[in-house]
Amino acid sequence: MAAGEPRQRLKVVVTRKLPDAVEDRMKELFDVQFNLSDQPMTKEQLVAAMRDADVLVPTLTDTIDQSVLSTAGEKVKLIANFGAGFDHIDLETARQRGILVSNTPGVLTEDTADMTMALILAVPRRIAAGMKVLESGEWQGWSPMAQLGHRITGKRLGIIGMGRIGQAVARRAQAFGLQIHYHNRKRLRPEIEDKFGATYWESLDQMLARMDIVSVNCPHTPATYHLLSARRLKLMKPTAYLVNTARGEVIDENALARMLSNGELAGAGLDVFEHGSVINPKLKELDNVVLLPHMGSATIESRIEMGEKVIINIKTFADGHTPPDRVLPSML
Numbered sequence: 001m002a003a004g005e006p007r008q009r010l011k012v013v014v015t016r017k018l019p020d021a022v023e024d025r026m027k028e029l030f031d032v033q034f035n036l037s038d039q040p041m042t043k044e045q046l047v048a049a050m051r052d053a054d055v056l057v058p059t060l061t062d063t064i065d066q067s068v069l070s071t072a073g074e075k076v077k078l079i080a081n082f083g084a085g086f087d088h089i090d091l092e093t094a095r096q097r098g099i100l101v102s103n104t105p106g107v108l109t110e111d112t113a114d115m116t117m118a119l120i121l122a123v124p125r126r127i128a129a130g131m132k133v134l135e136s137g138e139w140q141g142w143s144p145m146a147q148l149g150h151r152i153t154g155k156r157l158g159i160i161g162m163g164r165i166g167q168a169v170a171r172r173a174q175a176f177g178l179q180i181h182y183h184n185r186k187r188l189r190p191e192i193e194d195k196f197g198a199t200y201w202e203s204l205d206q207m208l209a210r211m212d213i214v215s216v217n218c219p220h221t222p223a224t225y226h227l228l229s230a231r232r233l234k235l236m237k238p239t240a241y242l243v244n245t246a247r248g249e250v251i252d253e254n255a256l257a258r259m260l261s262n263g264e265l266a267g268a269g270l271d272v273f274e275h276g277s278v279i280n281p282k283l284k285e286l287d288n289v290v291l292l293p294h295m296g297s298a299t300i301e302s303r304i305e306m307g308e309k310v311i312i313n314i315k316t317f318a319d320g321h322t323p324p325d326r327v328l329p330s331m332l
């Protein structure tokens with residue numbers, strides 16, 4: 001390129017509809033193609049997009065596995081994921097093909113922790129069941145024995161995955177009088193444990209057996225797939241509740257559904273499911289569950305900040321530097 005000649009704008013393909021403010025800024029900076037239909041792309045569309053683009057901006061609804069990456073051609077150099085989780089991207093194959101991957105950590109922490117807390121409250125306090133009674137038109141007024149749930153204060157909360165989101169959950173839960181326990185790959189520094197009054201359990205099995213409420217806040221990786229297997233779920237107390245706002249694959253959903261319907265667990269609050277939007281039909285029939293359509297981080301503020309992170313990652317890459325939120329296979 002001759003000196004003074006304007007640099008060619010990067011071709012960026014975005015796979016889903018993003019907030020207008022984000023799309024407008026992208027249009028100013030890049031040669032960008034949006035997905036106006038907002039339908040998740042098929043595998044063929046994804047491959048075609050990657051052949052055509054310097055940068056792909058996918059979301060968790062795009063599976064970018066080895067077969068997609070190996071037919072994607074040579075052009076694409078950055079996958080700037082719109083989202084914190086990256087279990088839908090084969091990082092190792094991307095690395096082998098010289099494709100950088102970035103994500104959007106941090107900006108959805110508080111919103112996801114709020115939703116986790118909402119489920120921690122909603123299931124033992126039977127909020128969904130109460131709403132149903134009212135909606136059915138059958139409510140006859142207050143009665144001492146109606147709608148009885150269980151107290152939150154004083155109960156033991158076991159957090160699986162004490163990263164950013166796990167700690168944000170702990171902060172909230174502490175304010176509700178819950179005792180904080182956690183299991184994590186690495187034990188936290190003593191000053192962080194002290195801040196939450198948190199008890200570390202090296203053994204997940206031992207923690208599960210003693211908790212009243214368990215919250216899943218770890219990423220889905222090969223090591224955490226079915227971390228809550230049928231065997232581990234059986235270790236939980238029959239009076240315990242399980243909440244998951246992380247990834248469905250961490251729990252054996254069939255085993256969970258079975259245990260909930262047999263009364264072997266008291267209830268569950270699930271924002272994520274093992275097979276995406278395909279939910280085990282048994283779960284939908286139960287009244288001791290609260291099921292949400294993966295909306296833990298669904299605030300307009302978080303979506304805009306996620307978009308800003310994507311833009312910074314692409315812009316930094318375009319300027320010849322490593323994107324600040326680069327994800328590496330070693331992070332799995």
Ligand code: DGY
Nearest residue numbers: 082083084085296297
């Ligand atoms: C993410 O960014 O991975 C979240 O799950 C989206 O809600």
